[in-house]
């Protein structure tokens with residue numbers, strides 16, 4: 001049995017087991033990721049983040065993401081900030097602006113002097129096949145908001161791909177929203193063939209929202225970076241948020257600042273904190 005070194009980190013309470021897969025051997029096909037994710041019997045985390053060498057010369061690193069249920073996914077915003085802090089603090093790079101390959105496209109985190117990290121999260125996608133979302137007909141396919149039938153209820157969701165799929169609902173009060181019941185039903189709704197992350201957004205002003213996210217493969221988390229980006233983009237696209245200043249997103253774990261201008265090919269920018277909690281090692285292989 002060898003020991004695998006890892007670092008426990010979090011971004012606003014969305015927590016991660018971060019593994020340097022460049023300097024140690026790690027096989028994601030055999031690692032017991034879902035068991036390690038367990039809160040009582042494992043390390044406990046929402047996502048495992050794996051750092052690898054890039055596959056193209058244009059990037060500095062490749063960053064892979066695994067949900068607590070063990071599924072590999074395309075993108076993770078809070079993880080991207082932790083990733084950047086990790087590679088810099090561990091001396092894997094001396095760059096403060098890092099080009100990163102992910103399964104959801106290239107992102108560019110930048111380490112700020114105040115300890116926060118700003119990430120260029122790329123361009124949001126809206127077309128049903130890009131989410132992916134199975135629209136019921138051509139009219140439905142033209143819209144960014146869609147009606148979903150869930151049992152006896154009909155709910156409106158705005159669908160955005162931020163590297164990974166998101167469905168965002170506007171609600172009156174996130175404290176009273178049925179986040180767990182509706183979140184689980186929408187995550188696994190037959191119109192989302194790859195499942196979906198579900199955001200519940202309360203509008204406070206054109207520049208301020210409250211947000212809870214029921215994450216695909218995890219359940220409700222303290223914060224979701226891509227969820228915050230998707231919610232801000234959804235609100236701006238629906239005309240209930242403004243795009244001339246950053247939108248402040250208040251999540252159960254704290255605040256993220258999101259900027260996006262409603263123009264073709266405009267990138268989404270996310271700024272927020274990161275925290276290293278402890279270093280650990282676990283029996284492996």
Ligand SMILES: N[C@@H](CCC[C@H](N)C(=O)O)C(=O)O
Pocket residue numbers: 014046047065067073074075076077078079164165197215216217218221223224225226227
């Ligand atoms: N916590 C994340 C998103 C992690 C992946 C997500 N659960 C998915 O399945 O796509 C974030 O901060 O963006």
